[in-house]
Amino acid sequence: xxxxxGASRLLILNRTMSIAIQNITKRFGLHPALRDVxxxxxDGELIALLGPSGSGKTTLLxxxxxxEFADARxxxxxxxxxxxxxxxxxxxxxxxxxxxxxLFNHMNVYENIAFSFRVLPRxxxxxxxxxxxxxxxxxxxxxLEGYEKRLPTQLSGGQRQRVAFARALANRPEVLLLxxxxxxxxxxxxxDLRRWLREFHDLTRLTTIFVTHDQDEAFEVADRVVLIDQxxxxxxxxxxxxxxxxxxxxxADFLGLTENDAPAAxxxxxxxxx
Amino acid sequence: MPxxxxxxxxxxxxxxxxxxxxxxxxxxxxxTLVFFLLFLFFxxxxxxxxxxxxxxxxxxxxxRDPYTRHSILLTLVIAAISVPLNTVFxxxxxxxxxxxxxxxxxxxxxxxxxxxxxxxxxxxxxxxxVFGAQGWFGPWLREHExxxxxxxxxxxxxxxxxxxxFVARGLIPLMQAQGMKEEEAALTLGANGWxxxxxxxxxxxxxxxxxxxxxxxxxxxxxFGAVSVxxxxxxxxxxxxxxxxxxxxxxxxxxxxxxxxxxxGLLAIITLILKTRAEWRAEQELRASSxxxxx
Numbered sequence: 322x323x324x325x326x327g328a329s330r331l332l333i334l335n336r337t338m339s340i341a342i343q344n345i346t347k348r349f350g351l352h353p354a355l356r357d358v359x360x361x362x363x364d365g366e367l368i369a370l371l372g373p374s375g376s377g378k379t380t381l382l383x384x385x386x387x388x389e390f391a392d393a394r395x396x397x398x399x400x401x402x403x404x405x406x407x408x409x410x411x412x413x414x415x416x417x418x419x420x421x422x423x424l425f426n427h428m429n430v431y432e433n434i435a436f437s438f439r440v441l442p443r444x445x446x447x448x449x450x451x452x453x454x455x456x457x458x459x460x461x462x463x464x465l466e467g468y469e470k471r472l473p474t475q476l477s478g479g480q481r482q483r484v485a486f487a488r489a490l491a492n493r494p495e496v497l498l499l500x501x502x503x504x505x506x507x508x509x510x511x512x513d514l515r516r517w518l519r520e521f522h523d524l525t526r527l528t529t530i531f532v533t534h535d536q537d538e539a540f541e542v543a544d545r546v547v548l549i550d551q552x553x554x555x556x557x558x559x560x561x562x563x564x565x566x567x568x569x570x571x572x573a574d575f576l577g578l579t580e581n582d583a584p585a586a587x588x589x590x591x592x593x594x595x
Numbered sequence: 596m597p598x599x600x601x602x603x604x605x606x607x608x609x610x611x612x613x614x615x616x617x618x619x620x621x622x623x624x625x626x627t628l629v630f631f632l633l634f635l636f637f638x639x640x641x642x643x644x645x646x647x648x649x650x651x652x653x654x655x656x657x658x659r660d661p662y663t664r665h666s667i668l669l670t671l672v673i674a675a676i677s678v679p680l681n682t683v684f685x686x687x688x689x690x691x692x693x694x695x696x697x698x699x700x701x702x703x704x705x706x707x708x709x710x711x712x713x714x715x716x717x718x719x720x721x722x723x724x725v726f727g728a729q730g731w732f733g734p735w736l737r738e739h740e741x742x743x744x745x746x747x748x749x750x751x752x753x754x755x756x757x758x759x760x761f762v763a764r765g766l767i768p769l770m771q772a773q774g775m776k777e778e779e780a781a782l783t784l785g786a787n788g789w790x791x792x793x794x795x796x797x798x799x800x801x802x803x804x805x806x807x808x809x810x811x812x813x814x815x816x817x818x819f820g821a822v823s824v825x826x827x828x829x830x831x832x833x834x835x836x837x838x839x840x841x842x843x844x845x846x847x848x849x850x851x852x853x854x855x856x857x858x859x860g861l862l863a864i865i866t867l868i869l870k871t872r873a874e875w876r877a878e879q880e881l882r883a884s885s886x887x888x889x890x
Contacts, residue, residue, distance in 0.1 A: 386783055410782040417783040423776035427798040437784040440794070492785065 365526035369539035372549035416494035424473040431469035437492035459487040479510040499531035645853030666839035685762025719824025745827030753821035765807030802876035
């Protein structure tokens with residue numbers, strides 16, 4: 322309890338810094354996934370980690386959640402000024418939405434969302450009435466009222482995605498992490514969910530980080546875009562900053578800004594390969 | 596005319612996936628059926644026919660014999676000890692192999708299969724060499740008056756060795772295919788290792804697990820070679836059903852031998868039905884998980 326009080330005092334001092342990542346390096350075998358990455362994320366920000374596949378953006382997200390650990394001991398990460406480097410995923414309790422939802426197929430929607438309460442020790446577990454209230458509130462927020470008894474396999478992709486959102490948010494995480502949240506959905510549902518995420522974020526101001534390889538998605542939804550390639554951060558800034566002042570040739574290339582006729586050249590290329 | 600031919604070919608296409616001619620297919624199917632009837636089905640019929648060759652009364656009389664009863668009881672006891680233990684070992688091994696990456700992983704997978712490659716008789720001999728009177732632990736065991744060889748503990752050990760791979764082998768491919776995204780999700784939701792095992796992993800693999808348990812049980816009850824070496828064949832003490840059948844047969848009590856054998860045969864049929872059902876459900880389990888993870 323004493324630690325908690327200390328942490329909340331820090332929280333007041335450091336209020337604007339939600340997540341601080343310092344000097345993270347991670348290798349998978351010989352392949353370096355992250356090279357000395359540092360990133361500060363402010364309270365209430367909505368951030369997109371944008372980059373090509375294999376750039377290390379998902380590894381960074383999983384590192385924040387505690388699903389991956391850094392190689393070198395000098396890499397640190399803190400939430401709200403509280404060092405969480407050595408805490409495992411189940412102690413950090415970051416809300417995480419997986420690319421393919423990872424819903425529990427043998428549990429209905431209600432139990433999926435209530436899961437983070439079910440695993441609490443008895444002394445900390447809220448009463449069933451409070452859990453019911455929270456689940457109902459979340460189902461309303463994701464527009465799935467009345468779906469409590471459905472199994473995940475009886476839902477469409479978009480509905481499953483929204484259940485995954487609700488489940489990640491249930492126990493009020495300090496941060497919400499989304500891995501390619503719209504990647505597996507068709508275009509129409511994608512657009513709706515993007516708008517929904519933006520509105521939801523404006524309402525709650527919950528610090529949110531999402532990974533995407535789709536620049537339209539990143540620029541349309543995020544407050545700040547962090548471009549990653551080859552395990553390093555290439556540029557970080559608001560959508561207009563990045564668009565108007567690409568920091569290097571990778572950013573310019575990736576956004577298709579190298580030359581004025583770059584988009585046309587790309588189309589030509591695509592036509593040729595067909 | 597060309598149109599008619601193409602329709603004709605189209606109609607036959609599903610049958611001709613491999614391009615084999617009708618004669619080849621008939622030959623293969625026929626050979627399989629003949630083999631099945633000759634080597635699997637008729638022997639089973641013979642067992643049941645032999646069991647009732649002296650009538651129903653004689654059949655029942657076999658099971659009033661205290662030695663027969665004891666052999667059935669001992670078989671059940673050995674299975675009741677070794678199957679739960681191997682279920683726990685099997686889950687632990689499959690968890691280890693599919694959840695962690697470490698040096699020597701492929702060696703461990705090979706080691707899990709070892710009992711399938713080694714002749715059961717050799718497995719039994721290994722235990723005699725380790726725990727027997729002249730074995731490594733022989734003097735120590737004698738000093739402490741612990742009997743393992745030619746006693747029930749040795750038979751349990753031999754059965755555990757022989758039936759070890761079944762649960763693990765049933766689970767490893769299933770758990771590999773299912774992946775661990777749900778487990779990771781549970782982790783980020785604050786579940787600890789035990790909660791993940793009980794609430795997420797076991798429900799995910801329950802039919803695959805049942806499949807492994809059924810096979811493990813069938814083998815545990817039917818095991819002959821390894822158990823025979825360590826048993827000592829003491830009637831009413833260290834005789835299981837398969838060993839008892841051999842003794843009855845060697846004493847020319849054919850009807851009784853077949854009667855006990857028919858119980859094992861019946862067990863095999865029940866196992867087959869349960870196994871088929873569990874297999875089917877395990878497939879559904881796998882499909883459900885790939886359905887939810889596929890884009």
